[in-house]
Amino acid sequence: MTGLPVASATRARAHARRLALRHPAELGRVVVLHILAAASGLVVPWLLGRLVEDVARGTDTVDRVAVLICAFVVTQAALTGFAMLASARLGEKVLAQLREEFVDDVLALPQSTVERAGTGDLVTRTTRDVDLLSRAVRHAIPETLISAVTIVLTLGGLVLLGPLLALPCLVAVPILWAATRWFLARARDAYLRENASYTRIAAGLSETADGARTVEALRIGARRRARADDDIAAADAAERYTMRLRTVFLPIVDTAYVLPVVTTLVIGGAFHLNGLASLGAVTAATLYVQQLLTPVDTLLFWLNELQLGSAALARLLGVRRPDQPTCDDDATTGPAFPGPSRSAPLVLATPVSAAGDRAGIAAHGVSFGYRDAVDVLRDVDLEVGPGERLAIVGASGAGKSTLGRVLAGVHRPRAGSITVDDVDVGGLPLEQLRTEITLVTQEHHVFRGSLRDNVVLPVPDADDAAVEHALRAVDAWDWAADLGLDARVGSGGTALSPAQAQQLALARLTLADPHTVILDEATSVLDPRSARHVERSLAAVLAGRTVIAIAHRLHTAHDADRIAVMEEGRIVELGSHDDLLRAGGAYAALWNSWHGHPDRP
């Protein structure tokens, strides 16, 4: 399985930076509140240091200092609460933007990429990675921010107490620096590997659940369990590797931040014994350094989560524009499809050509393959005039569906061109491409939402009359009216049968009303009688449109103006039904085999 790409660390960092600066005022407020909260937290040890000195000397300032300490504790608590709320607001805003952009990116993803990667990977990214990123934004980033602010302020406080007293704690810096560098250099890839291993677990379980009946029928439960065990073993190995990294890293840093406490105490103590520092200053300095423990600990703890978050971000951004070019990715053949949220180029408003002089759809010298070195389409030439009905027939695997997808602009040809009214399909923005060509396949997905939502996809502002008209055109009005247009369908709602789902797909098509329709076995799930009826009503609705029907049943071909016969990725015959029968070639052979029963001519 070729996974979806993952963005580089540099790109993820740059993106995170841009996100952070998108709301400067709110970010500023969050930082200031955290600084104030941390600063009021620092006053307490300082007051205590003074108190210790005073009481050691026998001076009674206890009540005054205690009230002050109490006041600062309350202030710090209030400021902390406000700071956390402000950062949650900002975090949720950024998070919502991130996931919405991710969904936009998914919606702009070339289909070929999705098919190759499988939905398991995308599902993991939409669930686990969005979740990990949420944790990072909700907890790791604010905690890191608070810790960083506290550390800086505490160091500042130390310098104020006496620059000499600030020196001993620096002993930890080189150790922390080296250990952290060592850890971070290895952690990112290790955590990416860990995430990938969980993706495999999810994909495996998803297959077991989706194919549960097949598992029972073929009695392959043991094999599915073995697959899960393998995936678990891989995840376990990945987890143990990251644990090994932490086993080296954490004890070093833990020791590294006890060290400054000891050095401040001992060296500061020596200063005091030699009259270079007061007892109060040494006490306060020791308390400050000890107080540094918590934010440094927090910082390093959340670094871990930040790593996970950044790995998740890299995976979410990976969907945006594939880093690794594949044979039919837009990256290698032209500009990416504009996403739904991005502004479409200006050409959108201009029709390709006036309705009068339409030239239809044409393929010239088209070659295409899903993998390198294996072409599914080979040098295909095809011209379909406006309003013409063309049927594509051929043996399974001859490349019919692939030709349909290439004609519809789903895949870019490796060589050659597809033009609609003499304009290259590759250059058309997707929104315009759709008003020109619509592809309906045998695949049907019922979306979560109302029945109406499921029909109005191509024309979101369609009124109920239009929806009813579309449903009537595909014989679906009876059951649709029973359910009601507001009925919730799709996962979590009323379950629709495959036939009903297919009718919905066709209803969408009649609503979209494009110039050219490509039907890829679009009625195959309907039972024979309904299929025939639906096809007939559909033909009435689509009168005057260019229709390219991919069919394995020959009656569809029989009704078409022209028939293209495909073999091994090439069009080997092209002509009307009668022409082809007379020619006595592959089509005639197919027709006779289909017609091979005794009482038919």
Added chain:
Amino acid sequence: MRQFPDPDPGQPDLRSPGSYLTRLAGANRVIVALGVVYSTVSVVANALIPAAIGRAVDDGLTERDQRALLLWGGAVLALGILQAVTGILHDRCALTASLGGSFRTLQFVTDHATRLGASLPRRVSAGEVMSVGVADVGQIGNALAFVSRAVGAVAAVVVVAAIMLVTSWQLGLVVLVGVPVMVVATTLTLRPLHRRQVGLRAVQSELTSSAVDIVGGLRVLRGIGGEQMFADGYRSESQRARRAAVRVARVEAVLDGAKVLLPGLLVTAVVWQGARYVLDGRLTPGQLVAFYGYATFLSIPLRRLTNAAGAVMKGVVAARRVTTLLSLQPHDTGGASPTGDSGAPPTAAGAGFHDPVSGLRIEPGRLTAVVCAFSDDAGPLADRIGRYADSDVTFGDVPLRQLDIDDVRRRILVVDNAAHLFSGSLRVELDPAGRAARVPDVVHRAVGTASAHDVLAGLPAGLDTVVADAGRELSGGQGQRLRLARALTVDPEVLVLVEPTSAVDAHTESRIAAGLAAARDRRTTVVFSTSPILLDCAEHVVFVEAGKAVAEGTHAELLADDRYRAVVAREEDPA
């Protein structure tokens, strides 16, 4: 560290979420116990650091004794190193406990999904299984990891309390009363938070479902449009989730404030009282510093306790969903008792069927085609013959429901177009029973019968190609032929095929029809189809209308029946 997966994960305890978690923890009890020990040593070492610092201040600084200063400074360092080493040892134990819980649960869920088999889609949505397998598994691991953390925290509180009581029982009492009050107060703020978090989780999982829905329907959306509508819909749902999260954050902010305020007030009280005692001479300045240290330090185990409470709460919620899933029972289609009659002994020809409801009779040892006037009739009929639904069908002369279910599955194979092609090497996928070990060319022959050699030829590594998820790279016709090849490789006593050629073209279909008859020579084979090419090759054809067998004979004989002809010769029907 212990390695997973456990070859024998044992049985889950499904009596309650709590007992489920307890059994999981029990499976790793040595690790959990070690974790408790390490956690306790680590936290207590940490707790003793303030005491050592206090002695350094008193004996070293106040007494101006350099040796004492160095001695107690060294003690601080030693405690620090002890805490670091036991800390990481605890982390390793916690991870093992967590992975043990997560991976065991995953094994249970996978195992149960395979045992539910055909009943699974009727009992639970695949999405629910995924949600348990991805999210809840993690929560359970997390809850187990927090057990040792929480115990360590409690131990630290006890040790610190003991030291304080010995030093000054009055101050110790202040702390001892103060800490439980703090815990209770935090739990009180935690309760409404938990309620809101449950609400938020529902909103967020709806949001995730919407995103997953978009991913699932991506091909449709990219084909016909509507991305904008879904992007807008997702955006407004996402904004709703954002507002819900901010509402929860408000409660969380109060909790965060309380986490600072409560220990802070306790510290203030301790310092206030302690300073007075220093003035009275009942306490040394160093002991006051130590008390300050204890009171500040106590917020760490306190925070751990609240975190642990949160993690355990989430773990219980997750465990409830897991136990609910694991308690689902397979659909009862008859006696699965081990004493069940194994029916007519397997024969080369296989036994025949009789379905009293439809009147359908299948003779053993031949290729029977069943034509259903309404295609929706085929599935339920095939389900009855294959005992995917309870019925009065007899197999041989024995009621099918009395047979052992394992025997039924071994002897009768039903293949419909919803049959799943799993990812992995085709060599393994097409030979699920591993028959190639005994019959080397079995896969090759089956692929030939299914007319699927061109499918393999189009793949980069032929039979050794690893196909992606659900064979999405294959067209409908290609997938259908591979499913047929797989069924032929299994070579069951009775093979039931539902519309096996609905997605292949006429030419290929006639090749398959001829090959199928030869491959299943003198073996019971039932094909549900309305295709004249396939029907023409069947030895016997039964016509089913409105759920009843109304006519039978050969295809040529039945063509005289107008109703039959209308169904099978639909392309000639005058419009």
